[in-house]
Amino acid sequence: GENVEQHPSTLSVQEGDSAVIKCTYSDSASNYFPWYKQELGKRPQLIIDIRSNVGEKKDQRIAVTLNKTAKHFSLHITETQPEDSAVYFCAATQDQFYFGTGTSLTVIP
Amino acid sequence: GAVVSQHPSWVICKSGTSVKIECRSLDFQATTMFWYRQFPKQSLMLMATSNEGSKATYEQGVEKDKFLINHASLTLSTLTVTSAHPEDSSFYICSARDPFRRSEAFFGQGTRLTVV
Numbered sequence: 001g002e003n004v005e006q007h008p009s010t011l012s013v014q015e016g017d018s019a020v021i022k023c024t025y026s027d028s029a030s031n032y033f034p035w036y037k038q039e040l041g042k043r044p045q046l047i048i049d050i051r052s053n054v055g056e057k058k059d060q061r062i063a064v065t066l067n068k069t070a071k072h073f074s075l076h077i078t079e080t081q082p083e084d085s086a087v088y089f090c091a092a093t094q095d096q097f098y099f100g101t102g103t104s105l106t107v108i109p
Numbered sequence: 110g111a112v113v114s115q116h117p118s119w120v121i122c123k124s125g126t127s128v129k130i131e132c133r134s135l136d137f138q139a140t141t142m143f144w145y146r147q148f149p150k151q152s153l154m155l156m157a158t159s160n161e162g163s164k165a166t167y168e169q170g171v172e173k174d175k176f177l178i179n180h181a182s183l184t185l186s187t188l189t190v191t192s193a194h195p196e197d198s199s200f201y202i203c204s205a206r207d208p209f210r211r212s213e214a215f216f217g218q219g220t221r222l223t224v225v
Contacts, residue, residue, distance in 0.1 A: 001155070001168065032212040043202065043216040044153070051212065089152060097143060097204065097214055099153045 002027040004092050006100025013080050014108050021103045023090035024072040030092040033066060033073045036099075038087045047088075048075070080107045111137045111207045115217025122193055122224055130188045130220045132203035138183035139205035143214065144176075147200040159186040193224040 003026040013019050025033075031052040036044035050057045050064045050073065057064050061080075066073040073092075077084055085107045090100040112135040122128050132142055140161045145153040157167045157178050165178035175197075177189040186205075190197055202219040206212075 006152075034213065036216075041219075041221075043218045045216075046213060049213065087150075093212075093214075095141075096155060096158055098155060099145075101152045102150075104150070 001096065002030055002092050002094075002098040004090060004098050004100040006090050006103060008103060009101060010104045010106075012106045012108060015080060015082060017080055019075075019077045019080055019084070019105055019107075021075045021088055021090070021105075022072060023074070023092070023100045024070075025092035025098075026071065027092065027094070028068075028071065029094045032093045033064070034091050034093075034097075035062075035064060035075050036089045036091065038089060038102075040087075044089060077105075080105075082107050082109050111135075111205075111215045113139075113203065113205050113215045113217045115203055115220055117220060118218055119221045120223070122222070124194055124224055125192055127189055127191045128193055128222060130190075130201055130203075130222075132186045132188070132205065132217050134184045134205045134207075134215075137205075137207040137209070139186075140183060140208060142180060142186040142203055142205045144178060144186075144188050145202045145204070147202060147219075149200075153202065156188075161186075190222065193222075195224045198222055198224045 006023045034049035038044040063076040142159040144156045157165045159165045159180040161180045180186040203217045204214040
C-alpha cells in the first residue's frame with residue numbers, strides 16, 4: 001500500500017507564529033490528500049483537503065500545498081493560537097486512507 | 110458533515126474473550142468503511158477495508174481470523190476481536206465514506222479496548 005511520511009513529529013511554536021508540517025507519499029496514483037486534527041482521546045476531524053488537480057488551497061489561517069511531481073504536500077497554519085495545539089495527521093488516498101505518523105503541535109501562549 | 114457512530118466507546122474484557130465493536134453511518138449509506146488501530150501518541154494504522162456484502166480486505170500483517178470484520182448492511186460494519194490478549198489493548202477507530210462526497214472520510218469516536 002501507500003507509504004506516507006510526515007515531519008516533524010513534534011513542533012512547538014509561539015502564539016502568533018506560523019507552523020508548517022510536511023508529508024511525502026509514495027504512490028503516484030493517490031489523488032486526494034486530507035489533513036486531520038486529533039485532540040487527545042477524540043476522533044480525527046478534517047480541517048482541510050486538496051485534490052491532485054490543485055496545487056494550493058487556503059481556508060482562513062490554514063493552507064495546504066501539493067507538489068505532485070515531487071510527491072509531497074504541506075500544511076501551513078498562520079497566526080497560531082493555543083487552541084491549535086493538537087496532533088495533526090496527513091493522509092494520501094486513492095481508495096484506502098493511509099495516514100502519516102502524526103505531528104504533535106504545541107502553541108505556547 | 111456526515112455522522113459516524115461507534116459503540117462502545119470504552120470496553121474492558123478478560124483475556125480469552127471476544128469483543129465486538131460497531132460502526133454505524135447515521136445519515137448516509139457507506140459501501141466502504143475502514144478500521145484503524147491507534148497506539149498512544151502514534152498514528153492511525155489501517156487494519157482493513159470493509160466492503161458491504163463482500164469480504165473485508167486486510168492490510169499486510171493483520172490477522173483476519175483474529176480481527177473479524179462484517180459489513181452486513183450499508184450502515185453497519187462490525188469488528189470482533191477474538192480471543193483477546195492484553196497486547197490487543199488499543200484505541201480502535203472506524204471511518205466511512207459518504208458516496209456522494211466520495212473523497213472525504215468521517216470518523217467514529219473510537220473505542221478504547223483494555224484486555225485484562
